[in-house]
Amino acid sequence: MNDIEELSCDLLIIGGGAAGCIAAVEAREKAPDLDVLMVEKAHVYRSGCLAAGISALNAYLTTGETAESFLRYTVRDTHGIVRDDLVLSMARELNEQSHRVEKFGLPIPRDENGQPLKRGRASIKILGERIKPILGKAAEQSGARILNRINITGLAMHRGRVTGAFGFHVRTGRFYAIRAKATLLCTGGTAGLYRPNNPGMANHRMWYSPFNTGAGLAMGIRSGAEMTSFEFRFIPLRIKDAIAPTGEIAQWLGAKQINALGEAYLDKYYQHLGGSRMTTQDRLYATIQEKLKGRGPCYLDLSNVDARKLEGTTRAYLSMAPPAAMLLQDEMYYGRGGGTMAPVEITGSEPHVVGGHGLSGFWIDNERRTTLPGLWAAGDVAGGSPKKYAPGAWAEAVLAIRNMIEDVQTRKVVELDEEQVLKERDRVFAPFEDHGNAGTSPRELEERLQKIMDEYAGGISQMYGYSEGELKIADIHLRRLEQEFGAITASSLHELLHAHELMDRVTVSQTLVAHMAHRKETRWHCYGERLDFPERDDTRWSVFVNSVRKGDNIEMVERPVERANVDVVLPPLADGAIIRHGSE
Amino acid sequence: MGVFVDENVCNGCGIAVEPMCVRDCPGDLMILKENRKAIIRDNRDCWDCAACVKVCPTQAIAMQLPSSVIVRGVRLKGRAIKHKTTWKLKLRDGTERSYETPATGTPPFNPSL
Numbered sequence: 298m299n300d301i302e303e304l305s306c307d308l309l310i311i312g313g314g315a316a317g318c319i320a321a322v323e324a325r326e327k328a329p330d331l332d333v334l335m336v337e338k339a340h341v342y343r344s345g346c347l348a349a350g351i352s353a354l355n356a357y358l359t360t361g362e363t364a365e366s367f368l369r370y371t372v373r374d375t376h377g378i379v380r381d382d383l384v385l386s387m388a389r390e391l392n393e394q395s396h397r398v399e400k401f402g403l404p405i406p407r408d409e410n411g412q413p414l415k416r417g418r419a420s421i422k423i424l425g426e427r428i429k430p431i432l433g434k435a436a437e438q439s440g441a442r443i444l445n446r447i448n449i450t451g452l453a454m455h456r457g458r459v460t461g462a463f464g465f466h467v468r469t470g471r472f473y474a475i476r477a478k479a480t481l482l483c484t485g486g487t488a489g490l491y492r493p494n495n496p497g498m499a500n501h502r503m504w505y506s507p508f509n510t511g512a513g514l515a516m517g518i519r520s521g522a523e524m525t526s527f528e529f530r531f532i533p534l535r536i537k538d539a540i541a542p543t544g545e546i547a548q549w550l551g552a553k554q555i556n557a558l559g560e561a562y563l564d565k566y567y568q569h570l571g572g573s574r575m576t577t578q579d580r581l582y583a584t585i586q587e588k589l590k591g592r593g594p595c596y597l598d599l600s601n602v603d604a605r606k607l608e609g610t611t612r613a614y615l616s617m618a619p620p621a622a623m624l625l626q627d628e629m630y631y632g633r634g635g636g637t638m639a640p641v642e643i644t645g646s647e648p649h650v651v652g653g654h655g656l657s658g659f660w661i662d663n664e665r666r667t668t669l670p671g672l673w674a675a676g677d678v679a680g681g682s683p684k685k686y687a688p689g690a691w692a693e694a695v696l697a698i699r700n701m702i703e704d705v706q707t708r709k710v711v712e713l714d715e716e717q718v719l720k721e722r723d724r725v726f727a728p729f730e731d732h733g734n735a736g737t738s739p740r741e742l743e744e745r746l747q748k749i750m751d752e753y754a755g756g757i758s759q760m761y762g763y764s765e766g767e768l769k770i771a772d773i774h775l776r777r778l779e780q781e782f783g784a785i786t787a788s789s790l791h792e793l794l795h796a797h798e799l800m801d802r803v804t805v806s807q808t809l810v811a812h813m814a815h816r817k818e819t820r821w822h823c824y825g826e827r828l829d830f831p832e833r834d835d836t837r838w839s840v841f842v843n844s845v846r847k848g849d850n851i852e853m854v855e856r857p858v859e860r861a862n863v864d865v866v867l868p869p870l871a872d873g874a875i876i877r878h879g880s881e
Numbered sequence: 882m883g884v885f886v887d888e889n890v891c892n893g894c895g896i897a898v899e900p901m902c903v904r905d906c907p908g909d910l911m912i913l914k915e916n917r918k919a920i921i922r923d924n925r926d927c928w929d930c931a932a933c934v935k936v937c938p939t940q941a942i943a944m945q946l947p948s949s950v951i952v953r954g955v956r957l958k959g960r961a962i963k964h965k966t967t968w969k970l971k972l973r974d975g976t977e978r979s980y981e982t983p984a985t986g987t988p989p990f991n992p993s994l
Contacts, residue, residue: 338909339906339907339908339909340904340905340907342904342905342932343905343906343907343930343932344907345907348907348928348930348932349928349929349930349931349932402985403985404983404984404985424982424983424984426961426966426982426984427961427966427984427985431985446909467909495947495949495950496949497925497947497949498924498925498947498949499946499947499949499950500925501883501925501926501927501928501929502928502929502946502947502950503928506907506928507908507926507928508907508908508928538949538950538951539950611980612980612981612982615959615966615968615980615982616966616982619929619930619931619934619944619957619959620929620944620946620950620951622957622968622970622980623944623946623951623955623957623970624950624951626970626972626978627951627952627955627972627973791909791922794909
């Protein structure tokens with residue numbers, strides 16, 4: 298194995314984004330004797346979801362809020378399907394981890410009482426343009442070894458335990474085989490499964506990072522890890538075209554959602570869903586219903602907003618979604634508004650598999666252990682605990698690391714199995730083979746994947762709705778697509794990276810479709826809009842839908858929802874019945 | 882479209898092993914051509930995060946969105962300096978607007994920012 302770079306470490310962190318960087322810092326602080334290695338496919342200064350920056354921490358307990366109140370809010374938004382244990386243990390770490398990043402240099406503006414500026418009950422304003430370089434530098438200074446440009450493709454296994462990982466250097470093409478006593482996956486969620494909002498040249502003008510392609514989920518699926526709740530597809534409501542966050546305008550400026558008739562439609566027509574207090578997914582659902590009822594499109598109304606405050610919003614967008622700043626300023630001066638500010642049109646994005654906002658990801662225990670011994674998961678790749686955002690990713694990373702440190706005390710590094718190493722190396726470099734006219738490019742197969750998912754698995758063009766018959770077609774097409782992996786041709790290392798990103802997204806899509814087919818109810822509008830089962834069925838479906846892939850088969854498993862001793866109220870059922878769970 | 886490098890301004894970050902934009906692009910999209918000028922591999926892949934725009938020491942990189950998103954002529958430049966980032970946004974009629982966003986430092990910060 299002369300052409301293979303072999304490395305060894307105590308703790309391996311895969312992915313140097315929000316979770317990975319804090320994991321590295323925590324590991325070195327709590328266990329300075331351990332050899333910590335973090336590998337990242339780009340460079341830690343700007344990699345992952347936080348590349349452009351963020352303007353708020355959306356998981357922070359403001360004055361008066363508690364871990365229990367955070368859980369109540371989460372339970373309501375997920376209509377009861379949530380891991381109370383994960384939410385509570387994460388929520389108890391949110392503020393401490395946020396203050397830790399503040400000490401690294403993240404500016405958090407505070408009022409005269411020293412409290413962060415509140416945007417919502419669990420949201421504070423930050424000046425976060427530089428948040429990722431701040432995290433990246435903190436990881437560098439922690440003493441952890443950081444290897445940028447390593448794209449991890451697979452997990453090394455020994456007698457059912459994860460003993461390291463394989464990957465390749467995206468610049469040198471060298472194959473890496475890494476041995477580790479414990480491995481933490483922080484590879485994020487998945488974008489680009491569905492045909493995105495914008496076409497062609499603008500196809501990556503999307504919400505989630507297009508470079509988060511589900512690598513960790515896919516390698517977990519291939520190695521037989523249990524996955525949860527992929528059918529809770531997260532679909533944010535966005536500013537149209539820029540596909541930028543609406544919260545900056547809705548929460549910070551207090552702009553109301555209006556339809557084309559100028560009506561505040563959430564309160565006027567959707568009181569049964571909770572009016573303007575409805576869940577995140579119902580806001581999107583109501584927006585689509587307005588279109589179907591002939592009252593679309595919908596907007597955020599800026600007519601009552603102070604122009605000076607809009608300058609502040611422009612600065613906030615520059616610090617997180619620069620295209621929105623460009624669009625807002627351009628619209629302000631040349632929009633349809635005349636003297637007043639034109640309203641900002643809103644739309645739903647493509648659906649995502651992402652555990653930081655939604656529920657989907659690895660099934661983990663309260664120590665953030667996956668079902669594969671030796672493998673932990675934190676951040677967007679971990680499921681069961683939505684609304685974690687950046688602070689929740691930090692919280693999960695420290696919880697995982699603390700358990701990993703305990704776990705490795707008596708462990709030895711296991712030698713990698715040569716056969717396994719060579720098999721993965723062959724798989725990784727297979728796209729470099731010349732397939733002549735039979736070859737196909739990652740881009741061409743990406744178009745096909747996104748067309749299948751959009752049309753047969755409830756994409757934007759289907760207004761997110763789907764039924765059994767369509768999912769069956771999606772499944773057949775995805776299997777055929779998988780059979781074409783052998784024909785994928787890459788002409789450069791960069792294209793090789795794209796080839797693996799595409800294959801990973803196909804693998805994630807297959808599990809996603811299996812989950813969507815299994816849950817025969819509509820619990821979450823848009824996220825899981827079963828047109829053939831349009832209502833929520835608490836008697837049958839108050840369970841987690843999980844899966845384990847074994848070869849070509851995806852085996853479905855159901856796991857019970859275990860409520861903590863906290864009073865919670867679910868949104869009403871279609872007949873108006875209110876469901877409560879709690880200690881009484 | 883996403884970002885454009887002005888070849889008259891880009892110096893390939895001199896003798897640096899790796900130009901700053903090549904280092905920081907989260908999609909590994911920036912490369913150095915044989916003439917030591919940076920270029921994006923393919924603007925279709927750009928996320929418009931502006932990491933390269935801000936980090937470029939010569940301000941050779943401008944962001945311009947595809948015309949299905951915004952009209953031609955709207956361009957954004959920026960420069961990350963120690964505690965803040967300065968921005969120049971050119972609107973479609975050539976009007977230029979300047980902004981500053983604080984970036985690092987020690988709290989407390991003025992809430993009006």
